[in-house]
Amino acid sequence: MVQAMGPTYAGGTQPITKDGYDVLYLPDVNNRELIAQGEAPVFYYIPNRIRMARKEGPDKGDYLFNLVRFAGTGGEGVIGGGGDVAGGMMTFSVTGALPETTRRQAEGEITAKFSESTDVFWGLKSTRKPPMFRPAIIAQTTTSVSNMSPTEQGFPTLDPGETRGPSRGFRTLGMPRTKAHTRDAEPGATDSNLDPWYCMMQGQGSGSIDPTGTHAFSGLLGKYPASIAWAAFHGGASPLIVIQNFKLKVxxxxxxxxxxxxxxxxxxxxxxxxxxxxxxxxxxxxxxxxxxxxxxxxxxxxxxxxxxxxxxxxxxxxxxxxxxxxxxxxxxxxxxxxxxxxxxxxxxxxxxxxxxxxxxxxxxxxxxxxxxxxxxxxxxxxxxxxxxxxxTVASSLAGMGDEITADAEAERKYFMTVYLDDWPQRLARVVRPVASWDDKTVQFLSVQVGYPNTTGELNWAGHSFTGSDGNDPTWKFQTAKKVAGDVSNAPDGWTPDLTYVKRKVHLAEPPSETLDPFHRVQIERNVIDLDPEPNGTLLNDTTLEVRADNAGRIAVGPIGLGVMLEDKSQTVEVVIEATDRDYEPLGMPPVRFRWGFDDLDADRSWTVFSGDPEMLPYYRYKVTATVKGTLFRKGQSWTGPWVTANGNGPLIVDVPPPDGEGVVTRALVDERVRKLRELAAPTEAPAAPEEASEYLPESAPDDGPASRSTAAPTEFLSYTL
Known part of the structure; x- marks a missing residue:
């Protein structure tokens, strides 16, 4: 009994084009004998054009195509960045499959065309059974894709090479190895970068022996081929040609x-x-x-x-x-x-x-x-x-532009731009101390930066700064920036760009008031938290400062007098204390400074660390001026009212005159002067009543001899005493 043996080229071929699909038909070599024995003749079909495959069949669903272009600088903000890079990744699949309806219509055309023919291989006039249609027998399929990189001449195809290495790549047919296309790296390019004309397609080689099967390709492209492919596919053209060579067993x-x-x-x-x-x-x-x-x-x-x-x-x-x-x-x-x-x-x-x-x-x-x-x-x-x-079947992959034109959303499905600097991002914080180390008030500054792990727990990293850190005491914190969805039980208010920051000022012990009467430091707490506990402040700033003056600091100085002293008998005392905005005392002990004739030009300073970042430099001061008396002359003292001031920096103390508004005055009588006056008084005169204090009112009568009252008056601050 004769059976169908396989296709033959002896009777020629019959190409059919239907609905834009091309298919080639071949008859079985034994069709004449099959018909003579009353069996159905057999015809074989093979694709005559390959097309871009779809997800749900030859003519349904989205195309199996994607083109991703990428670019990045690989700067410090990117983990693993290797410098500037740009290029693309392209994936697509091709197939020769026909839609079922199209295939049946093409088979109907073959049947109708040869229904009255007596051809040895194609004739159907004598057949008693309808013909059968089968895919052609494929012994081997070899698939290749055209190259988008420039070559000197010839058709580019894959050279597998005997060993892996730089020689493996695209070769051009008809050229020696010494003249084949080989691009040198661009000047200054690194191993991690892409040559601008780089083009390497994977998937070439042996393919499916099913003529209606699907074959997938992927390619890494440099920036020039990527740009060409992007523009061509958007414009309805195709920069690629796919070639499939079938070896038919005939x-x-x-x-x-x-x-x-x-x-x-x-x-x-x-x-x-x-x-x-x-x-x-x-x-x-x-x-x-x-x-x-x-x-x-x-x-x-x-x-x-x-x-x-x-x-x-x-x-x-x-x-x-x-x-x-x-x-x-x-x-x-x-x-x-x-x-x-x-x-x-x-x-x-x-x-x-x-x-x-x-x-x-x-x-x-x-x-x-x-x-x-x-x-x-x-x-x-x-x-x-x-x-x-x-x-051999060769086809371009044109038609993507029509798909985009017909469906505005299609562009997003097939084309994507990736900015490599977006991931994996390096989250960095640069911390720098700001403190006056010279006055020895600040012992050191510290900072802690926290960032949650994937379970939501905070991981902390810390650093301390001292005055001996040199010219660049900067500290950098770095971590990989997470995606919000990757962190479970995230802290309230946290987003991936935020870090927790805890900054502290650690103060030295204040100097003794007796050892340094010119510089006074008041410290309420030796360790001052600049950020609230327990986890500090959420910040997205890249550059952070640890500033000592953020620790509720008042720094007044240099402090000088607004007058000159004439001799050692003249002194000025200033009492100064911190206040709130309404100039009401905060309850901190007041500080007292004294100026004499010998130390008039020595600058004074007053520094307060309250530990309250909300405290502002509001304060008040009160001045007391004193002129010491002599054996034959009484002294005098007066105290001015409270004077309010605010702001850090220099201060010139306003010394009030004795007759100024709100001034309280006192006369100073030396004990020795009082006793001399008692001895000089007439014996017949009643003794002056003994004073309860050496301080007498300014208007008290002078009981001394008249001859002593003619002495020249004493002056202080340009006022006659």
């Missing part, structure tokens, strides 16, 4: 093949051709074989069973449109002139770069030993031959 009818020639002539022909051709792929060898047939160096005779109607036409098609004759020639040639050479033999050679992988076959080198091989080429055989027939 059959011939019973025929006789005769091939005659001379191996010397064949070898000389290939050697001459090799001088101008560097690579013998199958397509090259087949071209030279056809030239030798035309020149008569090789003769071919193909005869088909004469019992077949149109046997002569069938034989002609077998010879011209199939690879049967050439394949038989190559089977003999690979045993004769393409064998591996003996060590002492030099031969014409076509460099293939160690190995060559392309849609059209392997590279060949000429090797011929006349002393061991027959010089006559003769082949003759009669049978039904099975052989592999090349069927």
């Amino acid at each position: 059959w011939s009818p019973v025929c006789t093949i005769k091939i005659d020639g001379n191996w010397d002539s064949v070898f000389q022909h290939f050697s001459a051709a090799a001088s101008g051709r560097y690579l013998w792929a199958k397509v090259d060898a087949q071209a030279e074989f056809n030239k030798m047939r035309k020149s008569g160096k090789i003769t071919v005779d193909v005869k088909v069973d004469t019992t077949l109607p149109g046997a002569g036409e069938i034989a002609k098609q077998m010879d011209e449109r199939s690879d049967l004759v050439f394949n038989k020639f190559m089977e003999m040639a690979q045993k004769t002139i393409f064998d591996q050479p003996a060590p002492q033999v030099e031969a014409a050679k076509a460099e293939s770069g160690n190995s060559f992988f392309s849609p059209w076959g392997v590279g060949l080198s000429l090797k011929y030993r006349r002393d061991e091989n027959h010089l006559d080429l003769h082949y003759e055989e009669t049978k039904q031959f099975a052989y592999l027939q090349d069927h």
Whole structure:
């Protein structure tokens, strides 16, 4: 019983285009016998065009296509940044599958076209059963993608190389390795960067033996190919061509093949051709074989069973449109002139770069030993031959622009821009101390920075600053910036750009008032928290300061008098205390400063650390001026009212005159002066009543002798005493 054996090229092919899909049909080599036995004839189909695949079938769903372009500077804000980089990643899938409806319509066209035909392979006039349609038998599929990088000449295809390394990449067909496309790195480029013209597509090579299968590709592109692909796919063009070479297992009818020639002539022909051709792929060898047939160096005779109607036409098609004759020639040639050479033999050679992988076959080198091989080429055989027939399909991937135009949202599905500086971001805090270390008031400053882990717990890192840290006491905190959704039980109010900051001012013990009467320091707490407990302040500032003056600080100085002292008998005392905004005392002990004639020009300072960041530099002071008396002259003192002031910095104390508003005055009588006055008084005069205090009112009468009252008056602060 005759069975369907497989497709044949003896009866030719029938291309059908339907709904934009191209398909090629071939008849079974035994269709005549099948129909004669009452069996259904068989036809085989293979895609004649490949298209971009879709998710839900040949004509449904989104395209299996994505183009991502990326760019980044790789600066300090990016973890693992390797400098400026730009490029793209492209993925897509291709298929030759037909929609079910389109396939049935194409099969209907074949059936209708040959329903009245009596052709040996295609005729359906005598059939009693409807024809059957099957996918063609694929023995091997090789897939490649065109390159978007510039080449000197030739078609770019993949060179797998024998070993992994820099030599592996794209090669150009018809060029030696020394002239093949190889781009040097751009000046200044690093290993982590991309050459602007870089283009490497993955997925090339062996494909599915199902002609309707799907084949996926992915590619890393430099910035120029990425820009070209982005613009081309948006504009309806395609910068890529996908090539699939199918090796179909086909059959011939019973025929006789005769091939005659001379191996010397064949070898000389290939050697001459090799001088101008560097690579013998199958397509090259087949071209030279056809030239030798035309020149008569090789003769071919193909005869088909004469019992077949149109046997002569069938034989002609077998010879011209199939690879049967050439394949038989190559089977003999690979045993004769393409064998591996003996060590002492030099031969014409076509460099293939160690190995060559392309849609059209392997590279060949000429090797011929006349002393061991027959010089006559003769082949003759009669049978039904099975052989592999090349069927190459090349298509562009145009049409994406139409999809975007028809659906405004499609652009987002297929195209994406990634800014590499967005992730993984480095969250950094640069902390710098600001303090006056010279006055020895601040012992050191400290800072702690906290950032939650994925469970929401705060991880802390800390640092302290001292006056001996040098010219650059900066401290940097760094961590990976998290995505909010990656942190469970996150602290209230926290967002990924925020860190917790706790800053403290650690003060030294204040100097003794007796050791340094000119500089007074008041400290309420030795450790002052600038940020509230327990976790400090949430901040998104990159640059932070730990400032000592943020610790509720009053710093008044230098403090000087607004008057001059004339001699050592004149002194001025100033009492100063901190207040609130209403100039009411805060309850801190007041501080007292004294100026004498000898230390009038010595600057005084007053510093307060309250520990309350809300405290502002409001204060008040009161002045007491004193003139000491002598043995023969009374002294005097007066105290002015409270004077309010605010702000840090220099202060000139306003010393009030004795008769100023709100001034309280007192006369000073030295005990010795009082006793001398008692001795000088007349004996008959009643004794002056004893004073309860050495302080007398300014208006008290002078009981001394009249002769002593003529002394020159004393002056102080330009006022006569």
